[in-house]
Amino acid sequence: MSRSLPRAERGVQVRALKKSFGSHAVLQGIDLDVAPGEVVGLIGPNGAGKTTLMSCLLAFLHPNAGEITIDGLPNDDLRVRRRTGFVPERMNFDRRATGYSFLRYMAGLARVGNRETKVRAMLERLGIAGAADRRLSQYSRGMLQRIGMCQALIHDPDFLFLDEPTSGLDPNGVLLVRDLIAEQKQRGAAVLLNSHQLAEVGKVCDRVFFLNRGVIGREETLRHADRIVIAITMLPGFDANAIARIAGNAPKENVVIATVETEADIAQMVREVIATGAGVIDVRKHTADLEGIFRGVA
Amino acid sequence: MNGVVVAETVRRCVTSIAYWAFVALLAIISLGLARFDRPGTAWPSLVSLLAYIIGCTAIGPEFSSGTLQLILTKPVNRSVYLVSRVAGVVSAIWIAALIAFSFELLGRVLWVGAVRLDIIGAILINTFVDTLLICALLVFFASFTRAYFNIVIYMVLMIGLGVAQGMVSMFRSMSGTLGAWLATHDIVDRILASINSNLFPDAPPRLDWHWLLMIASNAAIAIVAACFIFRRREVPYGAD
Numbered sequence: 001m002s003r004s005l006p007r008a009e010r011g012v013q014v015r016a017l018k019k020s021f022g023s024h025a026v027l028q029g030i031d032l033d034v035a036p037g038e039v040v041g042l043i044g045p046n047g048a049g050k051t052t053l054m055s056c057l058l059a060f061l062h063p064n065a066g067e068i069t070i071d072g073l074p075n076d077d078l079r080v081r082r083r084t085g086f087v088p089e090r091m092n093f094d095r096r097a098t099g100y101s102f103l104r105y106m107a108g109l110a111r112v113g114n115r116e117t118k119v120r121a122m123l124e125r126l127g128i129a130g131a132a133d134r135r136l137s138q139y140s141r142g143m144l145q146r147i148g149m150c151q152a153l154i155h156d157p158d159f160l161f162l163d164e165p166t167s168g169l170d171p172n173g174v175l176l177v178r179d180l181i182a183e184q185k186q187r188g189a190a191v192l193l194n195s196h197q198l199a200e201v202g203k204v205c206d207r208v209f210f211l212n213r214g215v216i217g218r219e220e221t222l223r224h225a226d227r228i229v230i231a232i233t234m235l236p237g238f239d240a241n242a243i244a245r246i247a248g249n250a251p252k253e254n255v256v257i258a259t260v261e262t263e264a265d266i267a268q269m270v271r272e273v274i275a276t277g278a279g280v281i282d283v284r285k286h287t288a289d290l291e292g293i294f295r296g297v298a
Numbered sequence: 299m300n301g302v303v304v305a306e307t308v309r310r311c312v313t314s315i316a317y318w319a320f321v322a323l324l325a326i327i328s329l330g331l332a333r334f335d336r337p338g339t340a341w342p343s344l345v346s347l348l349a350y351i352i353g354c355t356a357i358g359p360e361f362s363s364g365t366l367q368l369i370l371t372k373p374v375n376r377s378v379y380l381v382s383r384v385a386g387v388v389s390a391i392w393i394a395a396l397i398a399f400s401f402e403l404l405g406r407v408l409w410v411g412a413v414r415l416d417i418i419g420a421i422l423i424n425t426f427v428d429t430l431l432i433c434a435l436l437v438f439f440a441s442f443t444r445a446y447f448n449i450v451i452y453m454v455l456m457i458g459l460g461v462a463q464g465m466v467s468m469f470r471s472m473s474g475t476l477g478a479w480l481a482t483h484d485i486v487d488r489i490l491a492s493i494n495s496n497l498f499p500d501a502p503p504r505l506d507w508h509w510l511l512m513i514a515s516n517a518a519i520a521i522v523a524a525c526f527i528f529r530r531r532e533v534p535y536g537a538d
Contacts, residue, residue, distance in 0.1 A: 055535045058371055062532060082373040088535065092364035094310055101309070108302035109372035151368070161371075 010071050011035045011190040012057065012159060017066035019052055026052045028214040030066070034190040036158070039181055041201040042194045043294060044211035050194050053211065054163055057192070058086055070159055082111065085157030089164040091144040095137035099128060099147050102136060106151035122150040127176065141168035149180060160184055160191045166200055178204055198290040208290065220290075228285060230266055232256050235279035242276040300374055300382040307386020308393075311352055317390070320348055324398040332405025337414055338421035341398035342501065345425050346432060349391050353433035354449035356383045357440040357528070367535045377525035384437050384521060391429045395422060417504065424501035427513045434517035434524070435497065441524040441531065459494045466490065 017030040026049045034040045044050050055061040057068060059076035068075045070084070093102055100119060107115045123129040126146040131139065139147065145168050152160065162181070166174045181204045184191055195201050201208060202222060210218040223229065232247070233255050244250045246269060247258035256273075260266055266283065274280055311317050324344050331339040357380065360366040369379065399422045406413045432452075439448035466487055470480040480486060496516050502509050 051535060058367075058535070060367055060370065060533045060535045062530075078373045078375060081371060084371055086368070086371040088364060088368060090364065091368075093368065094365070096310070096313060105302065105306045106368075106372065108306075109300075109369060109374055111373060 009036065010069075011038070012192065013067075013069045014053075014057070015067045017053070017056060017068065018064045019049075019056055019061060020064050026214050027056070027063070030211075030214075030216060032209055032216065032219075034159075034192050036190050037185055037188045038207065039185050039191040039193060039205045041205035041208040042192060042211060043196070043198065043201055043208060043290070044217075048211040049214045050211055051163070054161060054192075054194055058084070058161060080159070082155070083158040085152035085155070085160045087145075087148045087152045087160075087162045087165045089167055091136075091148045093136060095135060097136055098133050099123065099136060099139065099143075100132040103147065103150055103154065107154050110155040112155050118154060119150075122154050126150050127172075142170055142173050145169055146173060146176075149177065153180065153184070156187070157184075158189050160189050161194075162191065163194045164196065165193070166195070166197060174200070198294060202290045210294065228261070228263070228266065229257060229259050230269075231282075231284055232258065232270065232273060232280060233282035234273070235281055238273075238278035239276050243273060243278060246272045246276070299385060300378050303374065303379055303382035304386040304389065307356075307383055308389050311387070311390035312393070317352075317394075320344075320351075321394045321397055324348075324394060325401040328398040328401035329405040329408075332402050333409045337402065337406075337418045338425075341395075341402065342421055342425045342428070345391060345395045345398060345429060348394055349429040349432040350436070350449060350452070352387050352390055353429075353436040354440070354446055354452075356387050356433065356437050358443060358445050358448050361440075361533060362445045364535065367533055370533060376529050380437065380441070380525050380528050381521060384433055388430055388433050391433070392426055395425050395429065420503070420505040421501070423505060423510065427510050427517070428499065428501050431497075431499070431513050431517040431520070434520035438520040438524040438527075441527040456498045459490060459498065463487070463490045463494065 012032075012034040014030055014032045017027055018025065019027040030049075030053060032040070042050050042053065052061065056063050057075060059068075070077075070080045073080050097105070100123065103119045103122065104115060107119055112118050120129065120132075123132050126149055128143055128146050128150075131143060136144065136147070145165065149165060152162075160181075165181075166177050169177065178200070181191060181193070185206075193201065193205060206221070206223055208220045208222060209216050210220070234243070234251070236254060238251070238254075240251055243256050247256045249257050258269060260269060270280055270283055324341055327344065328341045331341075357366070360369075370376065399418065402418060403413055403415075406418075436448045436452055439451045443451065466480060469476050470487075471477065496512070499509070499513055
């Protein structure tokens with residue numbers, strides 16, 4: 001595909017989005033942003049409105065109120081769709097088609113140039129080149145998921161919407177999807193990931209939105225592109241005020257969370273904490289406890 | 299029109315064993331019946347049957363299976379997609395009609411020795427336009443329903459109109475207020491007949507440009523209306 005298209009500049013923006021089915025309000029004023037080069041996770045219990053939100057973002061459904069813009073354009077604009085990739089939870093297509101012909105069709109719809117080469121390369125990349133000439137009816141769930149990823153990525157989208165992309169995949173497939181998401185992020189794509197697998201979300205997402213009963217219950221930043229979040233665990237009996245001054249955060253139980261810019265800053269902060277007389281027993285890069293947060297929100 | 303969609307639609311039809319089995323049946327019937335004096339004896343009706351079978355698959359099942367949602371994330375205008383699907387389906391039907399036509403010609407050369415190209419040609423053109431209208435109506439009904447409800451609506455409407463016309467004739471011949479009213483007011487009859495001839499026409503035996511134009515216009519109206527509805531239609535993802 002010719003990369004004469006502009007790169008994502010503003011990403012995905014959702015403002016005061018509301019969607020009802022009859023009297024049942026499914027989305028009740030959603031605000032969210034996905035910046036270019038950012039992977040955002042969407043998690044929540046069944047019936048929280050995740051699929052409805054995804055459907056609104058992809059212009060399958062018309063919101064009752066609010067605004068969705070993608071790089072400043074309406075989400076149903078063809079210029080946006082040309083730069084959008086979508087992986088559904090379950091791939092449905094003419095099962096008589098071969099993997100190759102299905103992908104060639106999708107590449108044609110996405111106006112991909114040099115289709116043959118690109119299709120072969122994508123099949124190779126996703127590890128299903130050997131099954132290219134087999135009918136989709138003979139594909140396993142995991143293989144269908146892989147070909148779903150192929151069709152979403154074949155035109156190097158700037159906005160990627162993934163609905164349970166690792167569902168049905170073996171561990172190799174899960175690692176592959178993780179790598180692909182990292183590649184898209186590196187490329188500058190804005191990625192929205194809808195998943196029930198909290199561990200997976202924790203590993204790939206920069207931010208997470210917890211959706212519950214049609215509202216964003218909580219937003220959690222898991223990692224920053226240019227900062228490192230660390231958790232320092234100390235023995236009891238430390239000077240909480242001094243630690244809070246150094247870390248910029250009050251310790252909770254025996255742990256203080258701090259944000260630094262470089263690895264040298266980590267060493268410096270640990271030195272300062274030790275200088276207060278605290279017994280440091282563990283320092284590690286911080287990952288949010290999504291399960292704990294999920295329990296709290298849901 | 300999107301060439302990729304048209305080509306894919308035709309591919310899906312012509313790679314089906316059932317399609318070629320039907321076409322083979324058409325060819326055999328056309329060849330065999332060419333022995334008889336009356337041209338176009340059975341194949342136009344069979345081609346119409348093929349139009350029902352293939353035409354009802356254009357949008358409805360895609361909507362229900364989730365295929366449509368996948369396609370609508372691609373940079374394809376909804377109306378263009380719909381028109382392209384109709385074009386693909388109609389092309390597959392016309393290929394079958396052309397094969398049946400060719401086998402009738404072959405049969406006439408083999409069995410009769412003379413070919414009335416004007417009559418058989420007119421039957422072919424009438425069949426082309428008739429199947430276009432069938433597909434257009436099926437797509438129109440599919441634009442606001444899902445799965446195979448389009449063919450159900452089509453059949454109910456077609457049979458219902460026939461039954462309604464029959465009942466009006468029956469009531470008119472009966473004594474009583476309703477019979478008397480119907481006997482003096484033939485507008486009900488004319489409205490029903492007009493709807494029937496516009497939506498479910500019987501093809502004339504020869505080339506009739508007025509008829510062709512009327513049917514082609516009706517098909518165009520149905521497709522435009524379908525596009526209008528389909529453009530604004532919500533396609534819930536993961537609903538089925």
